[in-house]
Amino acid sequence: MGQAVFVFSAAFLGSAVEATEALTIVLAVGLTRGWRAPLLGTVGAVVSLAVLVLIFGQLIVTQVPEWALKLLVGTLLLLFGLRWLHKAVLRSAGVEAKHDEERAYANTVAQLRSEAKQPTDWVGFVLALKGVFLEGLEVVFIVIGVGGTGRGLPVAVAGGVLAAAVVAAVGVVVRRPLARVPENTLKYGVGVILTSLGTFWAAEGMGARWPGDFVSIGALVIVYFVASRLAVTLIRRPAFA
Amino acid sequence: MSFIRAAIKEVVGLFVSDWVQSGVIVAIVAVGWIAVARFGAAAAILLVVLLAAQLVWFAQADGRRAKAKT
Numbered sequence: 001m002g003q004a005v006f007v008f009s010a011a012f013l014g015s016a017v018e019a020t021e022a023l024t025i026v027l028a029v030g031l032t033r034g035w036r037a038p039l040l041g042t043v044g045a046v047v048s049l050a051v052l053v054l055i056f057g058q059l060i061v062t063q064v065p066e067w068a069l070k071l072l073v074g075t076l077l078l079l080f081g082l083r084w085l086h087k088a089v090l091r092s093a094g095v096e097a098k099h100d101e102e103r104a105y106a107n108t109v110a111q112l113r114s115e116a117k118q119p120t121d122w123v124g125f126v127l128a129l130k131g132v133f134l135e136g137l138e139v140v141f142i143v144i145g146v147g148g149t150g151r152g153l154p155v156a157v158a159g160g161v162l163a164a165a166v167v168a169a170v171g172v173v174v175r176r177p178l179a180r181v182p183e184n185t186l187k188y189g190v191g192v193i194l195t196s197l198g199t200f201w202a203a204e205g206m207g208a209r210w211p212g213d214f215v216s217i218g219a220l221v222i223v224y225f226v227a228s229r230l231a232v233t234l235i236r237r238p239a240f241a
Numbered sequence: 242m243s244f245i246r247a248a249i250k251e252v253v254g255l256f257v258s259d260w261v262q263s264g265v266i267v268a269i270v271a272v273g274w275i276a277v278a279r280f281g282a283a284a285a286i287l288l289v290v291l292l293a294a295q296l297v298w299f300a301q302a303d304g305r306r307a308k309a310k311t
Contacts, residue, residue: 071270071274074270075266075267075270076256078266078270078292079256079257079263079266079267080255080256082262082266082292082296083255083256083257083258085296086258086259086262086296086299086300086303087258089296089300090300090303090304090307093300093304095303095304095307095308096307134251137252137255138255141255195292195296199285199288199289199292202270202273202288203273203277203282203285203288206273206274206277206278206285207277207278207282208277208281208282208284208285209282210282210285220289223289223293224292224293224296226293227293227294227296227297228296228300230297231296231297231300231301231304232300234297234301234304235300235301235304235305235308
């Protein structure tokens, strides 16, 4: 039960962050140039992602041995999670600007206004397709990485789909970027969780067995959180330069 | 062709922002694999320590670089 809650929460939070970023792009296109092109682009991206997942999901699950899958997914999760965590540390320490949905929205709108509108709005279509596809790719990877190598895939998929549905529903109601979603804090937390899961899966793929099985992820979360706070503290030191 | 190149760059960008750091992470995983094979599951602790240490090291290096610029 604890494992299912952990997998669901990780998939939900990670997917919510990415869905929020995708929503900003679709809203910027829709409110500036009309809804037809961005909605078609969104549908195109979702269908492309579904096809990719069906093809590669089947191929990976049926062709790759479990230990190799754990090692591969674990290593990719480590690279993905540590990239998020590294950025979160720099943002927490104040040396990198925090992600701002209002600013991302304004930049996209400015870019769209400079493009002339034609009867078929290819610019709006491609921008929405690319934005949703790339953010969706991260959602797919988070869901597969969190739940794919264990028995938690249905729970992880539920977390990812629910996050996308909640963000889309809120976006339809408020019709503006979700600037109040604490994206930077969420990315910090999810970065710690994904890095911990990556370590867990990679070591299992190497043949190691963790004491207490899934419970040991709690200890990994503490280790990476402490390391990240240490990095923030060291960077913030006045003598640091 | 440029579209495919851009798409590949975006996908690689999901996992790699700094090639040196990513290389170090992959090297740590390889060292961990060898250590687990030779010394057993306890060697996974080495993997965790090295991964946490590289996080602190690279974040500090980036922080130092950013502060030197300002």
